[in-house]
Amino acid sequence: MVRKDEVDPGLWSSIDKAKLIVPVDVHMARLCRILGLHSRKTVSLLTAVEITESFAKIEPTDPVKFDFALSRIGILEDCDGRHRSKCELCELFEYCLRRENWAK
Numbered sequence: 302m303v304r305k306d307e308v309d310p311g312l313w314s315s316i317d318k319a320k321l322i323v324p325v326d327v328h329m330a331r332l333c334r335i336l337g338l339h340s341r342k343t344v345s346l347l348t349a350v351e352i353t354e355s356f357a358k359i360e361p362t363d364p365v366k367f368d369f370a371l372s373r374i375g376i377l378e379d380c381d382g383r384h385r386s387k388c389e390l391c392e393l394f395e396y397c398l399r400r401e402n403w404a405k
Contacts, residue, residue, distance in 0.1 A: 303316045303318050303321060304318055304363065304366065308369065318362060318363040318364075318365065318366075319357075319361060319362050319363065319364065321353070321363075321364070321365040322346075322349050322350060322353050322365070323349050323352045323353045323356060323364065323365050323367075323368050324349070324365075324368060325344055325348055325349045325352060326344075326372065327344070328372055328376045329352070329368065329371060329372045330344045330348060330352075331380070331381065331382070332371055332372075332374060332380055332393075333352045333355070333371070334382075335380060335381075335382040335397060336393065336396055336397065337355075338351070338352050338355040338356070339351040339352050339355065353365065371393075374391070374392070374393060380393075382397075
């Protein structure tokens with residue numbers, strides 16, 4: 302509702318995108334942990350803030366813009382950090398911290 306683009310209508314133009322916090326569900330939490338964007342064992346507001354801060358290092362003016370893309374990968378690809386044949390096809394493969402530990 303805040304961002305105006307191909308997906309979002311931008312109805313809430315008075316809210317600064319930089320102030321948003323990434324919504325976190327089980328898929329987002331798992332994928333962000335695999336990518337090293339948070340280090341918490343439980344999902345809470347602190348987890349969401351830590352993920353948002355990680356995204357803000359990449360895009361400070363709109364740290365939440367990555368949430369939809371990542372949550373879709375987490376849901377559709379069901380990424381759990383274990384190596385599978387399709388991992389090499391994933392857009393996030395080069396960023397995956399777990400791949401260093403995979404036995405080939």
